[in-house]
Every structure is written in C-alpha cells, then in structure tokens.
Amino acid sequence: MPVSPYAPGTLLHARGRDWVVEADSTPEALHLRPLAGSAAESCWIIPELEQTEDAPRPAVFPPPSPRRRGNRNELRLLQSAMRMRMRSGAGPxxxxxxxxxxxxxxxxxxxxxxxxxxxxxxxxxxxxxxxxxxxxxxxxxxxxxxxxxxxxxxxxxxxxxxxxxxxxxxxxxxxxxxxxxxxxxxxxxxxxxxxxxxxxxxxxxxxxxxxxxxxxxxxxxxxxxxxxxxxxxxxxxxxxxxxxxxxxxxxxxxxxxxxxxxxxxxxxxxxxxxxxxxxxxxxxxxxxxxxxxxxxxxxxxxxxxxxxxxxxxxxxxxxxxWEENDILPTRKTKELTYRLSGEWGSFFEEVRQYCVQEAQSSGSRMIWYAMLALLRCISSSPASAVSALQAKLRGDTVADIETDCISQFTDMPGQDSPDDVEAPAPEMERIHELLEKAQTLMQSGADPKLNLLHSATRGLLKDGYSPIIFCQYISTAKYIADALKKWFPKYAVKAVTGELSPTEREETVQDLFEEPKRILVATNCLSEGINLQNGFNAVIHYDLAWNPTRHEQREGRVDRFGQKAPEVRSIMLYGQDNPIDGFILNVILRKAVTIREELGVQVPVPTDEQKTGEALVHAVLLNDHKPASDLQLSQQVLPGLEDYVIDMAWKNSSEQGPQRATAFAQQALQPADVLPEYERFHHLLGSTEELRYFLSETCKRLGSPLEPLALEKDAYSLRLSNLPEPLIRRLLELGIRTDRQNACRFTLRPAGSELPTITRAHPLVATIADYLAEQSLDQNPTALALPRCAVIRAGVPQLTTLYHLRLRHHLTFSFAQKSRQIMAEELVTLIRAGKEPLRFASHEEQEHYAAIATSGNIPEGIAVMQLERALDQWHSLPILPLLKERADALAHDHQRVREASRMDAGSMQVACCTPPDLLSILVCQPII
Structure with missing residues (x-):
C-alpha cells in the first residue's frame, strides 16, 4: 500500500491556499481543512489529478512580522477570535x-x-x-x-x-x-x-x-x-x-x-x-x-x-x-375538591343510572368501558357532556378511554372479550332528554367544578402566577376558556387543543408569551415535550388522567430547567363524591405503587387520605354488582400511601416521600473525576464578558459597531449591511435572521429574554471569528487584519516573552483490534522570563498578562529589535520536549476519563504535530 508524504496534521499548499491534512486522508485522496479558514470549507482532493500549479507541496505557517506590530489589545482580540473559532478540542x-x-x-x-x-x-x-x-x-x-x-x-x-x-x-x-x-x-x-x-x-x-x-x-x-x-x-x-x-x-x-x-x-x-x-x-x-x-x-x-x-x-x-440548588424552581402543590350538588349532582346520577342499565343489559365488558367513557365526559364538563351525548345520537362511539389502563381489573361485570357481542341500540328518547338537561346546565352556572376552578385561578393570579389549565376534552377546553375570558377580562386567554396543527399550537403559545397577563387552557396535546417555562409557572389539573405519569408530564411543562420563577405551583382538582374521579383515583394509585416498587420513584397523585378514600368508595357505586357498603376498596388501593405527606396547605413536592435515591440514580459514577476537563471547558467557552468584548471590538473593527438595546441588559443589534461584503454573504447563507433594518438582534444572557441567545459556538460568532482570523493569518494580510506581535512596558521584574501557539495533535484510539485516528487542536501559551527555561503558562498567568498595567511608549527601533530577537530565540529554544510533555498530559487526561467511565479495555496515543503554529508574540519590558 503506498505511503502518503503528508501525514495527518501536516501543512500543505494547494489550490492557492494552505491546508491541514485531516486524519481520514489516504495516499490516494487527501482530506484537507483550510489552515486559516473554517471547517465548512474542508474538501477532498486527489493529488494525481491536480494541475501542476495547484499540486500539493509542503507549506509553512507564516511567522508574525516584527514590522507589523500592534498593541496588547489587538493581540488579545486575535486570541479571542482564535478561541471563538476553536471546535475540535484536544481534551477527552x-x-x-x-x-x-x-x-x-x-x-x-x-x-x-x-x-x-x-x-x-x-x-x-x-x-x-x-x-x-x-x-x-x-x-x-x-x-x-x-x-x-x-x-x-x-x-x-x-x-x-x-x-x-x-x-x-x-x-x-x-x-x-x-x-x-x-x-x-x-x-x-x-x-x-x-x-x-x-x-x-x-x-x-x-x-x-x-x-x-x-x-x-x-x-x-x-x-x-x-x-x-x-x-x-x-x-x-x-x-x-x-x-x-x-x-x-x-x-x-x-x-x-x-x-x-x-x-x-x-x-x-x-x-x-x-x-x-x-x-x-x-x-x-x-x-x-x-x-x-x-x-x-x-x-x-x-x-x-x-x-x-x-x-x-x-x-x-x-x-x-449534586448540590444543584439553583437550576430548578421549588414546586408547591395543593389539592382542591368539590362535591356534586344540586342540578349537577342530579344530572350525573341520571346519566350514571342510564349507563349502568345499558352495561348490565348488554353483558359486554366493552360496553362497560364505553359507558365509563361517557361518564367521564359527563364528569369533565357540561360542554363535554353535550358533545358526548350528541355523539351517541349520531351512533358514534365515545372512545376516549384508555382501556389498557383499566383492563387489569378483574372485578368488572361482563365478558372478557367483546368480539361476540354487539352493543344495543341507544334509547333515543332517553338520550335526547339527557342532552337537553346538559345544554341547560351549560347556561345555568351551576357547575361546581368550574366554580372551584374560578377560585383556584383567581388565587394564582392574585399571587402573580401565569397558569396552564390542563383538561381531557376539546369541548371542555373551549368551555373553560370562555368562562375565563368573562371572569378575567384583563387577561389574554387562549385554548390549545388537538384541533390545531403543531405549527398553529406553537404560534398560539408564542402569541401568549408576548402578553403581560396570560392564561393558557390546553388538552394533553401540550403535556409532553413542549417547553412552556418562559411564559408560565403554574399548572391546574382540571381533569384527572388515567395515568399518574401524565400529571408529571403536565407539571413538567413549567417545572423545568430555565424556569425564571423561583417557585412553581400545581393544583389538582377532583370530586370528593364523584364516582368517576374515584374510579380514576383507583387506577392512579395502583399504578403509582407499581411504579414506585419497580423503579423507586414517585409520581404526582392526590395525597389527602380522607378525601381520596371517600372518592374511592363512591367509585363502587358505578355498578351494582358490588354493595355500596364494601369499604375494602380503599384499603385495596392505598398500600404505601402513608409515604406521602398529607397536608392541604401548599406542599413542597421535592420533600414528599422517601429521601432515598432512586434505583437507577447512578450514584457510583463520579463526574468529579473529570472535573479538570469540565473546568477547561468553561475556560474554552470563555465568559459572557469575553464574548461581549470580542463581538464589540471585532464589529467595531469591521465597520459595524454593536448598538445596545435599551430594553434589556446585554442585548444588542448588529447591522449586517455595514460589514464587509464577503462576510455578509456567509452570514446570510447561514440563515442569520435580520429585521427590516437588516439588523440582527440578540442577547448574551438567555435568562428572561425572548431574543435569540448568542454564545461562542453560535454561527454568527463563529463566522465573524473565522473571517477575522483568516484576514490576520493570511500570508498577505489585509487592512482589517490584526497585528500578531506587540511590545509593552509593564511591571515585570525582567524581560518576559509570551508565545501564543496553536497545537495540532494526532490522536490514535485502539479498541477491539481496531484503530481510529482523529485530529485535534488547542491554544496554549509558552512563557519565558529572562533566561529561565521556556514553560507553559497557567490560565491565571495568561489572565494576569492580559490585564497587566502598561506604562509609556517604546521607540520603533527598540520594539522591532526585541521582536526579532524573540523570533530568533523561538527557532532555537527546545520546543520538542515541551510538546512531548503536553501530548503525554493529554493522553493522561483521556485515560482518566476512560477510567472514570469504566470503559472497556483499549488504549490511545497522542502525538503533537510539528512545527506548532506560532500565532502571536508579546514581549513585556520592565519599567526602568
């Protein structure tokens, strides 16, 4: 097999520019990344097919020019640009x-x-x-x-x-x-x-x-x-x-x-x-x-x-x-119950009797499920009752029930298989009568559940909360939203249901985010995966879900990473004497116990033992095959309930239940073993202050200074039209959004802002950094290029020289008789004080010299002489032992992480590519 003259990490010149050879190159085809460009410009070439004038040949990274010197701030800006564009780090x-x-x-x-x-x-x-x-x-x-x-x-x-x-x-x-x-x-x-x-x-x-x-x-x-x-x-x-x-x-x-x-x-x-x-x-x-x-x-x-x-x-x-006390809000929970009374209680009892008669006359277990689904609709709201009864008149199945959630119970009447049984035709006159009563109830204001919601919502709004109200049915969501609009006319109220497409749901929620006072009503279409913490901080469970994990999913829309409020609240509503709520509680509590036994975790369930017990007993009344006096049901479904805190005041959910770790909390893994890499990661990213400095100074140099936005701290506007034309094209190709003034608006602090957040890895930052670095590292720098060397007079005891380098490493991983090679880069600083040996500067030393006070100007001739001397010394200093030391240290870091993660047997080697890229030189002269 032929051997390539260009090993991974070496430099070559082809097609009019300098490149770095990537690790996946072969003798026949070279994978090249621009030395001064971005990874997006990488390409493959076949050396034999290149024209003579473009044929690959060795290249040398251009050294800084002593005749083109600048000041310390310009060197700092160049270092920031190189840090912002660094992607393939050498760490583990x-x-x-x-x-x-x-x-x-x-x-x-x-x-x-x-x-x-x-x-x-x-x-x-x-x-x-x-x-x-x-x-x-x-x-x-x-x-x-x-x-x-x-x-x-x-x-x-x-x-x-x-x-x-x-x-x-x-x-x-x-x-x-x-x-x-x-x-x-x-x-x-x-x-x-x-x-x-x-x-x-x-x-x-x-x-x-x-x-x-x-x-x-x-x-x-x-x-x-x-x-x-x-x-x-x-x-x-x-x-x-x-x-x-x-x-x-x-x-x-x-x-x-x-x-x-x-x-x-x-x-x-x-x-x-x-x-x-x-x-x-x-x-x-x-x-x-x-x-x-x-x-x-x-x-x-x-x-x-x-x-x-x-x-x-x-x-x-x-x-x-993990002592992460500042990442999540405190979740406070409360239960509120209502009683079926007056016209509403009478109506529910009529529907219950009708459903029991239908189920008993059929003998089919699936008819029992259908009747239970109808009762659940009735229990949700008068609007849902109207919708369900109209569906029965049309002959539609009321199929909004998760039969898998209740099929585990063997005490239901009827046959196990519905295949042989055909549901009897509905009694049309009876259904019409029930429908008329439901329509009357919608207008009567006699809904005890809705009145309880009014009280709960008013309390949350009074305390400054923005709530989401979750219910089961589309008709109920609209019913609730209409009531809330009448009760709270100063608040923006929207209902989001499955009738809306995902895009329409997102737009509706975003519109609500912009309202200062807002209430969201939603069905379970918004209970999973959607991030709502930026606009809401409270949840009301209007309808109980068959599955307790649904309650956790609902509450997780607001109680999550990024929530600005220090405390979120959750209220669970249920009928103390509502048989349907009692039946659902039966399911919920059984499932909660199963989950806890299997995984050691708990999920949100009602915790008032007396009231849940009463609701569970009422669930027996759903069918006549068990006597109402059978109180064993509450004991049957309540084992383990004593582990929950029972208190009708606001409860801190993080304090409820056993304080042991869950079965799969992975306590044995200790990320502290990789804390050095984690800290280096923060140094690599740079602080918000460094990012602000880089963008502010670079955009000013490129002709389009940042314009601070008055409404927010650390929020800015950047006019793209004032930037160099090649840079504008790159940014627009990346899809950077602009307003009507062709300006990009962003913030550097994500918390509490609706503007896009800009970080060091954002395409805007990376592209600007790439452009500035290309201009500065080119063999023929333009007027926008930053100088790469400087001489300052500072409070140092002896002449001190700092060499800022880009190291390229060749990493070889061996695992299961296979080897894989990758390239990595890092930025380091070497320091030499007087005649002391050259050594690596610590992060603290780099920060010190970046901020050290200067005094006076240095004559041009002396500055050039000192820079030329520093360059001459660079070529004669013993660099290779230091590079070997750094490669060994990197290999040790990789091995430590492998041991911390208990990786299977394998090995890795690190080799530093030579010569390193000398980015800039800073000479510090003592004050005489």
Whole structure:
C-alpha cells in the first residue's frame, strides 16, 4: 500500500491556499481543512489529478512580522477570535468546542455511561425538566466529533420536531432537517436522483407518526443511520393503541441491528403497565424483556445489568447528590375538591343510572368501558357532556378511554372479550332528554367544578402566577376558556387543543408569551415535550388522567430547567363524591405503587387520605354488582400511601416521600473525576464578558459597531449591511435572521429574554471569528487584519516573552483490534522570563498578562529589535520536549476519563504535530 508524504496534521499548499491534512486522508485522496479558514470549507482532493500549479507541496505557517506590530489589545482580540473559532478540542471531550450551552456537571453522567459502551444503548429517564435533550445532545455531538458516526436521526412526536431542530442548532451547532408529511415534498426536491432523503441529509428529525406507516417505514429502515434518538419513548411500547404498537415495531427493527447506537428519552418510562415497561427495556437488550418472568435471583442479576443502560434521577436526587440548588424552581402543590350538588349532582346520577342499565343489559365488558367513557365526559364538563351525548345520537362511539389502563381489573361485570357481542341500540328518547338537561346546565352556572376552578385561578393570579389549565376534552377546553375570558377580562386567554396543527399550537403559545397577563387552557396535546417555562409557572389539573405519569408530564411543562420563577405551583382538582374521579383515583394509585416498587420513584397523585378514600368508595357505586357498603376498596388501593405527606396547605413536592435515591440514580459514577476537563471547558467557552468584548471590538473593527438595546441588559443589534461584503454573504447563507433594518438582534444572557441567545459556538460568532482570523493569518494580510506581535512596558521584574501557539495533535484510539485516528487542536501559551527555561503558562498567568498595567511608549527601533530577537530565540529554544510533555498530559487526561467511565479495555496515543503554529508574540519590558 503506498505511503502518503503528508501525514495527518501536516501543512500543505494547494489550490492557492494552505491546508491541514485531516486524519481520514489516504495516499490516494487527501482530506484537507483550510489552515486559516473554517471547517465548512474542508474538501477532498486527489493529488494525481491536480494541475501542476495547484499540486500539493509542503507549506509553512507564516511567522508574525516584527514590522507589523500592534498593541496588547489587538493581540488579545486575535486570541479571542482564535478561541471563538476553536471546535475540535484536544481534551477527552471532543464536543466541548462545539457547544453553545454550558451543561451542569450532573448532565455529564449519561455521557460517561455512553463512553463505557462500544455500542451505546441508553434509556435516559431523568425527571421532567432536568435536561434530557442536553444530555442526549452531548452524546450525539461527542459521537460526531469523535468520528464514530456520520449520521443520526431523532424520532419524536410531530409537535416536538421544530423544538428539536432549534435546540440542536442553538446548543450543539448541528443543522438538522425536519422530515414530516408536510416537509417531505420540499426535501425530496433537494435530493439527487437515486438517493433517499435519509441518505442525502446526514442529520434528520423525523416525525414518529410519519415514519411508522408502512409507506415510509421500509425506506427509512433500509437507510437508517448509525445512531437513533427517540424522544418520548414511552409512547412506543407494544401495549395501548395500534399507533403505539406501530411505533414499537419500528424501534424493535432498528434495535435488532446490534451495531446501532440508540438513545431512548422519557421522563416517564413506567406507566404502571409492566408489559409496556419491559418492552421498552427490551429495546436496550432483549434479555430485559424477561424481567417480569424470571426468579428473584435472576431478576436481581438483570437489574444490575440494566443499571449500565438506565439512568433515572428525580429532582431531589439532583438537589441532594449534586448540590444543584439553583437550576430548578421549588414546586408547591395543593389539592382542591368539590362535591356534586344540586342540578349537577342530579344530572350525573341520571346519566350514571342510564349507563349502568345499558352495561348490565348488554353483558359486554366493552360496553362497560364505553359507558365509563361517557361518564367521564359527563364528569369533565357540561360542554363535554353535550358533545358526548350528541355523539351517541349520531351512533358514534365515545372512545376516549384508555382501556389498557383499566383492563387489569378483574372485578368488572361482563365478558372478557367483546368480539361476540354487539352493543344495543341507544334509547333515543332517553338520550335526547339527557342532552337537553346538559345544554341547560351549560347556561345555568351551576357547575361546581368550574366554580372551584374560578377560585383556584383567581388565587394564582392574585399571587402573580401565569397558569396552564390542563383538561381531557376539546369541548371542555373551549368551555373553560370562555368562562375565563368573562371572569378575567384583563387577561389574554387562549385554548390549545388537538384541533390545531403543531405549527398553529406553537404560534398560539408564542402569541401568549408576548402578553403581560396570560392564561393558557390546553388538552394533553401540550403535556409532553413542549417547553412552556418562559411564559408560565403554574399548572391546574382540571381533569384527572388515567395515568399518574401524565400529571408529571403536565407539571413538567413549567417545572423545568430555565424556569425564571423561583417557585412553581400545581393544583389538582377532583370530586370528593364523584364516582368517576374515584374510579380514576383507583387506577392512579395502583399504578403509582407499581411504579414506585419497580423503579423507586414517585409520581404526582392526590395525597389527602380522607378525601381520596371517600372518592374511592363512591367509585363502587358505578355498578351494582358490588354493595355500596364494601369499604375494602380503599384499603385495596392505598398500600404505601402513608409515604406521602398529607397536608392541604401548599406542599413542597421535592420533600414528599422517601429521601432515598432512586434505583437507577447512578450514584457510583463520579463526574468529579473529570472535573479538570469540565473546568477547561468553561475556560474554552470563555465568559459572557469575553464574548461581549470580542463581538464589540471585532464589529467595531469591521465597520459595524454593536448598538445596545435599551430594553434589556446585554442585548444588542448588529447591522449586517455595514460589514464587509464577503462576510455578509456567509452570514446570510447561514440563515442569520435580520429585521427590516437588516439588523440582527440578540442577547448574551438567555435568562428572561425572548431574543435569540448568542454564545461562542453560535454561527454568527463563529463566522465573524473565522473571517477575522483568516484576514490576520493570511500570508498577505489585509487592512482589517490584526497585528500578531506587540511590545509593552509593564511591571515585570525582567524581560518576559509570551508565545501564543496553536497545537495540532494526532490522536490514535485502539479498541477491539481496531484503530481510529482523529485530529485535534488547542491554544496554549509558552512563557519565558529572562533566561529561565521556556514553560507553559497557567490560565491565571495568561489572565494576569492580559490585564497587566502598561506604562509609556517604546521607540520603533527598540520594539522591532526585541521582536526579532524573540523570533530568533523561538527557532532555537527546545520546543520538542515541551510538546512531548503536553501530548503525554493529554493522553493522561483521556485515560482518566476512560477510567472514570469504566470503559472497556483499549488504549490511545497522542502525538503533537510539528512545527506548532506560532500565532502571536508579546514581549513585556520592565519599567526602568
């Protein structure tokens, strides 16, 4: 096999510019990255096909010119530009240079778990709002930057696709395409003939509802990427509905490829149905599907193995184990109950009697379910009652009931299988009579549940909260919204339901964010995945959900990372003597106990023992096959309830229940072992102050100074039209948004702002930094170029010289008899004081010399002489031992992280490419 004359990391000149040879080059084809340009300009060339004048030849990085010297501030700006454009860091975490978000140290735990696996299979089940998207993004970005994957797809509900695209681009510098039924035609126009959308676009966000269908499923499976992220993974089990089963079959096929990385994300992995939970675990490894069928000894062994693949931490785990006391608000909860009374109580009893008679006369268990669904509609609101009764008149099925949630109960009357039984025809006259009463109730104002909502909402508004009211039915949502508009005319009230498309829902919510006083009414279409913490800080559960995890999902819309309010509130409403609420409480509490026994976690449930007990007893009255005096039901469903705090005042949810860590809290992993890399990460990103300095000074130099916005601190406007034309073209190609004045508006502080947040890895910053660095490092610098050397007179005891370098490293990873090579870069500073040996400057020393006080000017001739002497010394100083020392230190850092993450056997080597790139020189002369 021929040997290439250009080893990875070496410099060559081709096509009129200088390049760095990347690690994946071969003798026949060279992968090149511009020495002074951006990674986006990388290309492949075949040396034998290049024209003679463009043929590759060795190149040398140009040294600073003593004749073109500047001041210390210009050197500082050049260093900032180089730091802002640095992407492929040399540390153990390759992705840090590409992040626009500063992860908390606890968010490194899933990354450490991923690093220990050759093929990553993780279920990230951290609590709602803790940051699962950040944790998954860290893993995916790391795999990309290590060269382990070239493609990945996020599979998520369609309403979350736009949010995923935004977060991947904003936080991880990943530009992904959204694939839905609405976007597929547009994307296909961009695909070359013979390829599919999934081949052409390396990073995609795909609607689960789109891809699960037989029409699109096989095309995707044939070209599925090496890495799959599944959001809201609990919606992809083989139980429940046909839809969830289709999703499960898709994931099952993807998981059968043992080489494919898979990240499953859900805050609620266990719905209380063990089969669904074990199906989900089986996507990690099929053996985990057996957890419910093996002996206790085998079960313990499997659970130990499962701990390598499952991380689940609750809020209190983060607060207690990681001392992250400032990232999440305090959640205060309260229960409010009402009683069925007057006309409303009489109406409910009439409907109940009708339903019992229908169910008993049929003998079908499914008819019982249908009657229960009708009663639940009646229990929700008069509007929902009208809608349900009208559906029965039309002969439609009232099918809004999750039969999987209640089919576990064997005390229901009727046959187990509905296949042989046909539902009897409805008694039209009786239904008409009930419908008329429901319509009358809608106008009477006698709804005790709605009146209780009025009181609860008024209390929250009085305390300055912006609430979201969650209910089960579209008709109920509209009914509530109409009432709220009359009660609170000074507030903007909107209802968001499944009638709206995902785009319309997003626009409605965004419109509400802009209102100073706002109330949102929503069905469960907004209960999963949507970030609402920027505009709301309270939740009211108007209708109980069959599944307690739904309550957690609802509350997680506001109680999450990024919530500005120090305290969020949650109110749960239910009827103290409402049989339907009692029946649902029966389901909820049974499921809550199952979840706690399986995973050691708790979910939001009503905790007033007396009132829940009364509601449970009333649930017996739903059918006549049990006597009303049977009080054993409350004892049957209440085991373990004593672990909950019972207090009708506002309760701190983080203090409820046992204070032990959950079964899969991963306490053994100690990210403190990688704290040095975490701190270097913060130095690499730079502070907000450094970013402000860089943008302010650079934009001023480029002819378009930042204009501060009066309404917010650290918010600015940048007019693109005043920038150099080549830079404008680059920014517009990246899709940088501008207003009517061709200005880009942004903030440097994300908390509390509705403007886009700019960080060092944002395309705007990276592109400006690339442009300034290109101008400054070019062989023939332009007028915009920054000088690369300076001489200052400062308070130093002896002549001190600082050499600022860019080091290029060749990293070789060996694992399972395979080797992989990647390139990495880092910025370092060497310092020499007087005749002392040359050494690496610490971060504190660099900060010191960047801020050291100067005094007086230095004559031109003396300055040039000192810079020429510094350059001569540079060529004669013993650099190679220092480079070897740095390479060994990097190898040690990588090994420490591998040990902290308990990675399997393997090795890695670091070799520094020579000569290093000398970016700039600063000579500090003592004050005489």
């Amino acid at each position: 975490f390759r992705s840090f240079g590409n992040l626009s978000v500063q992860p908390r140290i606890y968010q490194l735990v899933p990354l450490l778990m991923a690093l220990r696996q050759q093929v990553i299979r993780l279920l990230i089940a951290d609590d709602v709002g803790i940051g699962k998207t950040i944790e998954a993004g860290l893993i995916v970005r790391e795999l990309i930057d290590r060269g382990e994957i070239q493609r990945f797809s996020v599979l998520c509900p369609p309403n979350l696709a736009a949010q995923w695209r935004s977060e991947l681009q904003q936080h991880f510098n990943i530009r992904a395409e959204v694939v839905t039924s609405a976007s597929i035609a547009r994307l296909e126009k961009k695909v070359p003939p013979g390829l599919s959308v999934f081949e052409h676009f390396p990073f995609t966000i795909i609607s689960l509802d789109y891809i699960k269908s037989d029409r699109h499923r096989d095309t995707f499976l044939n070209k599925a990427p090496e890495c799959i992220v599944v959001d809201e993974a609990h919606t992809c089990t083989s139980v429940a509905t046909v839809q969830t089963h289709q999703r499960y079959e898709l994931l099952r096929t993807l998981a059968d490829d043992e080489k494919r990385h898979m990240l499953l994300l859900t805050a609620t992995p266990h719905s209380g149905i063990e089969k669904g939970f074990y199906n989900l675990l089986g996507l990690l490894d099929r053996k985990f599907e057996q957890l419910g069928d093996v002996s206790q000894r085998q079960r313990n062994t499997l659970r130990t193995q499962l701990a390598r693949h499952l991380v689940q931490r609750r809020r209190k785990d983060i607060l207690r184990l």
